[in-house]
Amino acid sequence: MQTKITQIIPTALVLLAVTCFLLPIGRAGLANCPLGCQCDDDTLVVTCGEGHLDVLPIVLNPSLQRLVIKNNKIKTIDSSMQFYAELTFLDLSYNHLFNMPPRTFAYQKKLTELHLNHNKVGSISNKTFLGLESLAILNLRGNFLDELSEGVFSGLKKLEELNLGQNRISRIDPKAFEGLANLRVLYLDDNTLSAVPSAAFGPLISLAELYLGINSFTNIPMNAFTNLSKLTHLDLKGAALSNVTGESFSGLEGLRTLDLSDNRLSRIPTLELMPLSRLEELALGQNDFDSIPMAAFAGMSNLRKLDISGSLKLNRIESGAFSANANLEEIIIASNKALVEIHDGALGGLPHLKRLVLKDNALTTLSDGLFSWNELVDLDLSENPIVCDCRILWLRNLLVNKSNSSQNQIPVICASPDRLREQVLQALSPDLLGCTHADPRQQAIIGGVLVAAAAIVTALALVIYKCRRRIRELVKGGWGNSAIGRKEREYQKTFSEEDYMGRHPNPCGVSVHTTTLNNYQINNHHSHGIRHIPVTEL
Known part of the structure; x- marks a missing residue:
């Protein structure tokens, strides 16, 4: 008797669900909208915010196209998915998913985006995603995956973006990415990889963006990216790199963006980066080099943006540091706590510079005419221990002259002397800065006279001595x-x-x-x- 009752209950549930689906569609979606969800039968969208759902609802509109159930307690995806064959977008992120049986998405032929990020998924196989013929974006970020087996994504022929970041992946089969000829974006950052999985990159002939940061590579082997000829963006941030060689980036002549920040580079790899002539954006902050030497980025004539922030040992920028990069439009050199010196001419020869950020360094003064204001729009010198004296008058005059223009200026605050502490540099007069002769031409004339007088006195002294x-x-x-x-x-x-x-x-x-x-x-x-x-x- 108990066995019969056990068999009847699931049947009754299915009949109940079918009865709900037979109701007029216009009322069914609204009448059966779960608590905490918003159901719209006009747009065919259901959104469930934070709540207490622990199973996927089966009483929603079967014509549903977008379903978002985030921040709930769903642990598994069962056969209820078969009722939503019209879905194009499914977001089940931030749940407790740990199990996805084979063929879970067999009926989702139209699904283009699947977000399963920040769950507890520990394994996937080549049968997990069967049926997802139209899938373009798959997000598995923030799960417990530890390896990728052979052909695990082979059925996803139209996949363009795959996010596997923030997992525990330490092993990738050389054939793991077979079938992903259309993949353009791949995230493998924040895993436990000890080497660049070069052998697995072979099928990725269309890959444009690759994220490999926060792993433990220490170095990049020769020809690691040779098969990725279409790669334009490479992120190696926090990959524990202590060295790169001239062959590390071979085959990447078309690269546009490179992030090498938060590594252990003891110097700027000028020669090693020289072949990347088409590079437009470069990030090198949080490394161990102590200076930016002359022509540090030689060969990169197309460089538009440079970010060197958070380097604890960087203490000086030498003259002509960016002399090979006349097309630079944005320079960010911020939060370098030891940076006390920028040599004359270090920021010269940059006619297209629009944004200059020197925030939160250890700069006390800036030499006269350190940078030009031809195209400059944004200037940030805040949070530096600036000494407001006559040496900084040129900057004060420049800021005052540009105060009525459209440029964005963050106020320069004086750190010393004590009488000017917390004062805005632009608001100070030349007298307060200790400048008796505010006109630079007067200063030049007086300086010339003093030099001439000193020369005459010296000559007379020599004659008298002789x-x-x-x-x-x-x-x-x-x-x-x-x-x-x-x-x-x-x-x-x-x-x-x-x-x-x-x-x-x-x-x-x-x-x-x-x-x-x-x-x-x-x-x-x-x-x-x-x-x-x-x-x-x-």
């Missing part, structure tokens, strides 16, 4: 004892002109004085007939 003996003799002769001076002159006359010249060389190296003295002696001898007085007669 002629110090002659000057002493002149001083003694002019203001010393007159008797001694006459006696000395008489003494000198007892010698011949040659002896005199030998005993008293000209200390300044000038012959004009000696010549004059000789002429004076000769003239006196001939005109007055005065003989030389021997010393003994004095």
Whole structure:
């Protein structure tokens, strides 16, 4: 008797469901809408918010096209799915799904998007997704998958996006992606892969975006991406890379976007990245290099956006760092706590620069004319310990001149001196900044005069030092004892002109004085007939 009752109950449930479906469609959807759900029979959409559903409802409109049941307690998908053959969109994310029997979606021939992310799915097979002939997007992110077996997705011929991120995948069969010739986006980030699964990439001839970050690669083997000739976006953020080689990115000449942030690179891989001539966006923050040297990104003439943020060891940017990247439109160098120095000319030669973010570094000052404002629209220098003195006047004037334009300016706040702390730089006068001569041309003229004066003083000092003996003799002769001076002159006359010249060389190296003295002696001898007085007669 109990056995018969057990058999009757499921039959009765099915009859009840069929009876509900036979009701007029216009009323059935509304009348049987579960608590906490919104059912619209005009758009054929049912959305169930956070609630207490633990099974998939079987009494909804059979013509339903979009079904969203998120943040509930559904643990399995049973045969109830067969009642919704018209579905094109199904979202069962953030439930407790751990079991999906084979052929669960056998009746969903029209389904194009299936979201099963953030559940507890531990395994899938090549029979799990049978019947999904039109599926374009499959989201399995945030589950408990640990491996991908051979041909697991082979039935999904039209699949374009596959998200397998945030799982526990450590092994991928070389034939796991067979049949996915139309796949364009693949997420394998945040798993436990110890090597790039290059062998499995062979069938992915249309792949354009690949996300491999937050794994444990340490390095990228030669020709790892050779089969992905159409790849335009590669994300290796947080992949534990300590080194890349010249062959790491071979075959990726068409790459447009590369993310190498949050790795362990001890230097900027200039030569290794040089073949990526078509690269437009590059992220290199959170690495271990301490400087951005001259021509750090040589070869990447098409680079439009560069992000170097969160690097704890970066302390300087050298002159000409971006000299090979004249097409840069956006530079983000933020949250580098050791960055204290940006050399003159580091940001020069960038005529197309529209957005410059130097936020949250350790910059205390910026050299005059560090960057131009030709095309600049956004400037962010906030959260730096800026010292507001005359060295920063050029920036203050630039900000004031642009204050009435359409550019977006985030105020520059002074960190010191104490009297100007928390003041807005743009609001300070040149006098408050300690600038006596605010006009840069006046400053240049004054500087030139000071340099010239210093040069003249130095030259005079050298002349005086060189002629110090002659000057002493002149001083003694002019203001010393007159008797001694006459006696000395008489003494000198007892010698011949040659002896005199030998005993008293000209200390300044000038012959004009000696010549004059000789002429004076000769003239006196001939005109007055005065003989030389021997010393003994004095």
